[in-house]
Amino acid sequence: LFDHQSGSDDSEYESDVEEDLDDVQDTNVGGASRYLAGGSDSEDEELRKRVVQPAKDKRFEEMVSTVDQMKHAININDWVRLQEYFDKINKQLEKVMRITEAVKAPILYIKTLVMLEDFLNETLANKEAKKKMSTSNSKALNSMKQRLKKNNKLYEEEINKYRQSPETEEVKESDDADTEDDDIDDCVFVDTESEDEEADDKGDPSWEKMLSKKDKLMEKLYSKDPKEITWEWVNQKFKEVVAARGRKGTARFELVDQLTHLTRIAKTPAQKLEILFSVISAQFDVNPGLSGHMPINVWKKCVNNMLTILDILVKYDNIVVDDTVEPDEDETSKPEDFDGKIRVWGNLVAFVERIDTEFFKSLQCIDPHTREYVERLRDEPMFLALAQNIQDYFERSGDYKAAAKVALRQVELIYYKPQEVYDAMRKLAELVVEEDEEEDSEEPKEETGPPSSFIVVPEVVPRKPTFPESSRAMMDVLVSLIYKYGDERTKARAMICDIYHHALVDNFVTARDLLLMSHLQDNIQHMDISTQILFNRSMAQLGLCAFRVGMITEAHSCLSELYSGQRVRELLAQGVSQSRYHEKTPEQERLERRQQMPYHMHINLELLEAVQLICAMLLEVPNMAANSHDVKRKVISKNFRRLLEISERQAFTAPPENVRDHAMAATRALTKGDFLKAFEVVKSLDVWKLFKNRETILDIVKDRIKEEALRTYLFTYSASYESLSLDQLAKMFDLSENQVHSIVSKMMINEELHASWDQPTRCIIFHDVQHTRLQTLAFQLTEKLAVLAESNERAMEARTGGGGLDLSSRGRDNNQEYAGGAGGGKWQDNMSYNQGRQGYNGGARSGYGGNRSSGHARDWSGQNRGSGGYAGRGGTGNRGMQMDGTSRMVSLNRGVRA
């Protein structure tokens, strides 16, 4: 068919045609005749548009010609004319917009604006040229300045976008070619571009041309006789090169090269410094996207440049780096022995932070199973050396705030390293430096080509990081500096890292005290996502630490929240878990990916799960046995109960394979009081090899299992016995008599077990407090009545209290999102030390009313009193604790939506 061959490669169009074919069902009519008859709707549309096209083209052409004129005016520095053309193009813009019905201004216009703005700035900066201008010209210049400013404000966003990525903008634009307009736009654009170049070629040897002819510039740069080079000349060249930055068609690498060359021929240290700053900025620009990372070799060069900057700063201590004041034009011309301060614009902290971020990003992007990743990790000492030097410099110059910021960056590289890894890094650092020295000795040979630099800066600053013996010592030094001088966020992050590190080295009590003293749990909700993740991670680590030192209850309360929503991966930023219920938008996904932790920082999830489940088992099994008549009432770990239910539902139980199966198998054994089997199953997990002192930890676990088995046994079978002898129990559970005595006594005092000792015969005598069937039923009835009354009250509250019910149901669905904003610090209560949380009982909680009382809420009035409150504890009386409900773990989605 003609249509098919006519080159319309639009598949939709094709299918349309085929449909048409079916519709018409007339094989006699040729393709051409159908075409004429206008059988195809889309074709019709096409036709209409084609008619319109010329009109649009015309408008565009007008605009293009105006732009050309403007360029000419720019070349001859004629501001009067420029002003006229500016009016003209604005009018034309209106017309074009009206015709194309576009919302956004065409890219051509934006480009013109950018060009104008740049030229304006250039002219304003060039004071000498300004003086030479005629009065009318300078008048026009001034009015243009005002108007352009006003005008550009309207298109601020587009301009910024364009400036950031002139090319991607184009690509995007053409990608969006869902409408005909854009196609036109684009083709016009291409036209102008070619004209653009032509214009450049035609024009005088202006600075613009020099840009497009980089080779020439480079040639000029390199070939310039060293004797002729003056400060002014270098400065001028520098300005030229910098002006090209971010401009379309400027190759970023070449820009870096040019600038690097300029640093070699810089005349004064200050100038060298200024140019070096630009080099680094340009190096940051090499990779424009947010997702990718900076090429590694560029990163290394960047670090070296930073070190050179430091060399200069340390050697010439009259040079000050500052980004608050705009320095004078010829500030950098001051010679090195200038008496007084030389100010150079720049921000060292920002650079260091950027370098660190790039390092982090590169680790995020590189596949952790490759050699490249390991190689990349070896660069860490390099950064640490830089950071240490910068921190030193800041401390010497008294800028402690900046020093604290840099210190934080170091802390964040150290905090997750156990002593072994830290030692490895120390050794590596020494090795790396030796290698570097070898490389350094080779380098000068390569550099013989270009003229050697005028300002030779010896390496004043050490290129090697210094590490104290233990990672703890290093952390202490850094962290105390931060606590003293850091701002709020820096302090909070440092504190979390500190907690993490304390937990890592089994310092549970210190870590816990730090956590409570800092009130982080109360404020973490208001912090940024990455800090929240850090907090989650340190909670996980704290849980592992508590487990290692045998504090099962504490470990459980640290970890249970992580596992309450089955989103551990997300909460720890160690991968993404797919949720069935809501799809993530691509934007969310991208955001999440940017937060991911590099592989070497990961906490082993299997280990974490094993610890969590075993803790839950040790607490939950006796608890279930104690409340066998109404299982639902007291739930310690919802997650564990759910898993148990699932495993119980299975008809056949296979031998355990994963962590979860193991935990369930152990639970089954423990429920029967078979501690040996339970322990064997737990022991057979291979994640334990990740613990350093595996044997002691397993011993602790074994003891705990025995204890809980005894308790479970007593709860379950006490009804069947009149008395039990102490020795028998001790033998049964392989415990010492003292231990059994202590455990049983505790149960008696807490009224968990209705029994008492008969001292002469060393027996437990059980009191027959088994309720009769009638009594049990009566108790159940009273409880149901209480529930009924409560639900009545809630229903009432919902009606009269203005949507209380509504809130509660929403609270339940979204409790991840609400993330415990009301401050129901679960693990605080659980671990029985509260801090002063005066705001705790405030109105913020009312929204959770329904949620709280939905059958899981209870008051552990006995448990909730504690120490560790460092700002006073108000209202001991009614601090309830929430078993489910508001999770304190921090949600990622919340941040994304907010």
Place this chain on the structure above:
Amino acid sequence: MEEIKENYDLTPRVAPNLDRHLVFPILEFLQERQLYPDEQILKFKIELLNQTNMVDYAMDIHKSLYHTEDAPQDMVERRAEVVARLKSLEEAAAPLVSFLLNPNAVQELRADKQYNLQMLKERYQIGPDQIEALYQYAKFQFECGNYTGAADYLYQYRTLCSNLERSLSALWGKLASEILMQNWDIALEELNRLKEIIDSKSFSSPLNQVQNRIWLMHWGLYIFFNHDNGRTQIIDLFNQDKYLNAIQTSAPHLLRYLATAFIVNKRRRPQLKEFIKVIQQEHYSYKDPIIEFLACVFVNYDFDGAQKKMKECEEVIVNDPFLGKRVEDGNFSTVPLRDEFLENARLFIFETYCKIHQRIDMGVLAEKLNLNYEEAERWIVNLIRTSKLDAKIDSESGTVIMEPTQPNVHEQLINHTKGLSGRTYKLVNQLLEHTQAQATR
């Protein structure tokens, strides 16, 4: 002996929180107990004195330490210096001092501070400078060891002073003077005054406030274990949340004193349960026999352990400068607190023991209570008679039999349902109100 010194002597931990002058009583005590060699203590004393103006005293000690008759040159020089300074300060403060010594003039002072200042300025030409001089003079007096004078002047100074910071430090000075003069009643008053100021004042940093509280508690130890009502007071002060927090963060050794007070004080028994929880948390950071004793009885139910701890506690109490105060009674001296402590501790053990037992052998019980059989029997009979214990003695088998105390099922049921009718009634009322409000709307 060595062990006791290392483990239980709190002097090194307590001393940094005290005023120099307040350390002397502790050193005296240690000297008496012979825990450390005399020389060491004397040297330490001289070191302390070097920073004060009690040069004469320092000279005496020096002489007894080195068995010479000559005082070192620098001490002699310092003495002259101190005397000269005292003179000059005396002169500076003279106008105000003479005014204060004149009873007629003092009567002109009124409650109104502003008026007083005005009056002093107009009629006696006493301005802020003189008042400041009085403070300096009082401070100097204190440093010279003349506590009576210092206390008087500081009291007067406080009535005239308008600077809050100064007034606070004057109050500290007054408290120290009163403690050193052993005026426990007045000292207690001053302590409470200071506490109020510390609690209400806004400090530059919370840390500062905590530090002030710690000081206050340390200084208070002198008062609490000497004042009649001190053992209740110490619980009331230390067991306040703010102060307990301060103890936990910065001075866990103070828990020893609080624990002791809890054991010997029957009136504050209800708070004990809470305190046990605190102990459970703090056992990581601080170990002390008295605390361990409580843990044995109330946490681990390890009665043999408690028994052992009791003996250690005795050692600790006798060797503690605050707890081990001696009372000379005729020829032999006793430590009243020790006896009291042991008696109460015994009761603690017995109470808990009984709670979990149905039948106890008298012989074992006697052993556990550190009594012989007869005494134990008498002791228990007394308890039963005063209806502190619901039990019977079976002398045939030589056992004590506890009466079972089981809650009545009927009562429990009633308790459970008691609230229901009230709640429902309230609910209905609420509903009615609501519907009425809706109808009128």
